[in-house]
Amino acid sequence: MNTIYALASARGKAGVAVLRLSGPGSHAAVAGLCGPLPEPRRASLRRLVKDGVELDQALVILFPEGESFTGEAAAELHLHGSLAVVQAVMQALAGEHGLRLAEPGEFTRRALENGKLDLAQVEGLADLIEAETEAQRRQALRVLSGAIGRRAEEWREKLIRAAALIEATIDFADEDVPVDVAPEVLALGHAVLADLRREALGGRAAERIRDGFEVAIIGAPNAGKSTLLNALAGREAAITSEIAGTTRDVIEVRMDIRGLAVTLLDTAGLRETEDQVERIGIDRALSRARMADLRVFLISDEALPGIEPEDGDILIRGKADLGGGGVSGKTGQGIAELIEEIGTRLLERSASAGVITRERHRLAIERAIEAMESAMSEVEKGTARAELAAAELRIALRALEALVGRVDVENLLDEIFSSFCIGK
Numbered sequence: 001m002n003t004i005y006a007l008a009s010a011r012g013k014a015g016v017a018v019l020r021l022s023g024p025g026s027h028a029a030v031a032g033l034c035g036p037l038p039e040p041r042r043a044s045l046r047r048l049v050k051d052g053v054e055l056d057q058a059l060v061i062l063f064p065e066g067e068s069f070t071g072e073a074a075a076e077l078h079l080h081g082s083l084a085v086v087q088a089v090m091q092a093l094a095g096e097h098g099l100r101l102a103e104p105g106e107f108t109r110r111a112l113e114n115g116k117l118d119l120a121q122v123e124g125l126a127d128l129i130e131a132e133t134e135a136q137r138r139q140a141l142r143v144l145s146g147a148i149g150r151r152a153e154e155w156r157e158k159l160i161r162a163a164a165l166i167e168a169t170i171d172f173a174d175e176d177v178p179v180d181v182a183p184e185v186l187a188l189g190h191a192v193l194a195d196l197r198r199e200a201l202g203g204r205a206a207e208r209i210r211d212g213f214e215v216a217i218i219g220a221p222n223a224g225k226s227t228l229l230n231a232l233a234g235r236e237a238a239i240t241s242e243i244a245g246t247t248r249d250v251i252e253v254r255m256d257i258r259g260l261a262v263t264l265l266d267t268a269g270l271r272e273t274e275d276q277v278e279r280i281g282i283d284r285a286l287s288r289a290r291m292a293d294l295r296v297f298l299i300s301d302e303a304l305p306g307i308e309p310e311d312g313d314i315l316i317r318g319k320a321d322l323g324g325g326g327v328s329g330k331t332g333q334g335i336a337e338l339i340e341e342i343g344t345r346l347l348e349r350s351a352s353a354g355v356i357t358r359e360r361h362r363l364a365i366e367r368a369i370e371a372m373e374s375a376m377s378e379v380e381k382g383t384a385r386a387e388l389a390a391a392e393l394r395i396a397l398r399a400l401e402a403l404v405g406r407v408d409v410e411n412l413l414d415e416i417f418s419s420f421c422i423g424k
């Protein structure tokens, strides 16, 4: 196995830069720079010297094999965070025998291969590094901590017990001891099914927490949508003008509303039009608005062709400064309240999130549900169908095992690790 190294902290000037090494040669490589090695897992100050030239004064930490992030022997050099220091130490390591620069995500890949993390935890780690809001941070940390694996293990134990009961009836089918295992198998199966169904529903909410909720502002031309978007976002993201039909493309602004990641969409004003370009803009507005998680209808006196509010949408009058209540992007009246209202509605929707967070997880759960439903209906048909019931249970088990990467994951790894940065 190669020994790999990479800068684990961000590139550029910083107080401290962390260089990470992992693999059987990592301790020897550090010894080559700092002389006598510090005791394991203890941050120790050392002068790093190469060919008689001092490179830096650094904190050195050694991790023994089996007791590191990757599971391999590993080391960290906490350097002064300058470009020149990092470059000098990287160059010194490049000259060491058997060392090479790590590929993106390679430390984490080794942690996975050595059983330090399961596949879902690796995904949680990727999400934690990407997290920009409080809800994303909490959710990713929960996944990194192994919540999905623990839940999957509970289901697995129940299904293995159910499968064992069914197998017993197959093995003893010829004997005259009729043991009716169906009630216990059904109880186990339906308990798991209820959990899985709740998770599949909650998965949608968790995916929204992870990717962000979309909130579309819609209304007639000149209703004040772009002005409202700018007021909500706190910056001039969209062009505003007194000319009706100013916004053509959908304008997106990322926001953090009460810890939730939200993408606000400003859309073309809705009206009947002969203008072809405006028509394209309106069609885009309609399709994005329909797909959005929440629509804010900015109401004016004009009617809106092409879309009706759905349950839970917000309807509010614009240009409140001209009288009549509502919200005004121009003066800021009602803006804080509107943000609060959007947050409340999205928090309600995010409340159903369970442990799974990605489409991949939800598809695995849905596969398991389908197989479990077939298994339960075979069990209900009686012992003659035991073989079929057992086969369906095995399919469900395999789907749940895929959640944490026990099976069928090789093809997923490259995709997942391609999103990692070097040094992770």
Ligand SMILES: Nc1nc2c(c(=O)[nH]1)N(C=O)[C@@H](CNc1ccc(C(=O)N[C@@H](CCC(=O)O)C(=O)O)cc1)CN2
Pocket: 018, 063, 066, 067, 068, 069, 076, 116
């Ligand atoms: N300096 C530094 N900070 C860091 C990391 C790191 O690698 N280095 N991390 C990197 O992501 C995160 C912390 N995660 C870590 C996870 C496991 C181990 C580790 O040494 N695990 C051993 C020992 C466990 C123990 O002592 O309880 C093991 O699992 O056997 C270290 C860091 C965040 N901060």
Ligand SMILES: Nc1nc2c(ncn2[C@@H]2O[C@H](COP(=O)(O)OP(=O)(O)OP(=O)(O)O)[C@@H](O)[C@H]2O)c(=O)[nH]1
Pocket: 219, 220, 221, 222, 223, 224, 225, 226, 227, 228, 239, 240, 241, 242, 243, 244, 245, 246, 247, 248, 267, 268, 269, 270, 318, 319, 320, 321, 322, 327, 328, 329, 330, 331
């Ligand atoms: N008095 C008042 N005028 C506003 C307000 N919001 C926008 N306006 C004015 O209304 C006109 C249209 O504003 P926009 O924000 O561009 O409206 P829009 O709905 O995005 O328009 P389209 O892109 O054409 O669909 C501009 O002249 C704005 O200055 C408001 O809250 N109060």
